[in-house]
Amino acid sequence: MSKNFNQERLLQVLVAPQVSEKATYVADKHEQVVFIVTPCATKPEVKAAVELLFKVQVKSVQIANLKGKTKRFGRGLGRRSNIRKAFVCLKPGQEINFAEGVGV
Numbered sequence: 001m002s003k004n005f006n007q008e009r010l011l012q013v014l015v016a017p018q019v020s021e022k023a024t025y026v027a028d029k030h031e032q033v034v035f036i037v038t039p040c041a042t043k044p045e046v047k048a049a050v051e052l053l054f055k056v057q058v059k060s061v062q063i064a065n066l067k068g069k070t071k072r073f074g075r076g077l078g079r080r081s082n083i084r085k086a087f088v089c090l091k092p093g094q095e096i097n098f099a100e101g102v103g104v
Helices: 007-013 021-030 043-054
Strands: 014-017 032-037 058-066 070-073 076-079 083-090
Touching (some): 007 043, 032 043
């Protein structure tokens, strides 16, 4: 489904899968997979990247921007970086198994 997307760009869009209790719950209940993506990634790019890397069919993509927390280091203040998450909804019967690795 890659509509004129640069393949090198698609390989850089996905940073890492989000592995957490909430991500596992979302995966079981809504058949979604959570990825951390680059801050400038768009929904069509994320969809094309997941379909290219994992050879699955994507139904929809929702994206959430998470603001970085402000943290203290002694007397000084620091800030964690912002994160952009993509919730990828797969078509029925599709599954991504991270234990097997990437199918490229």
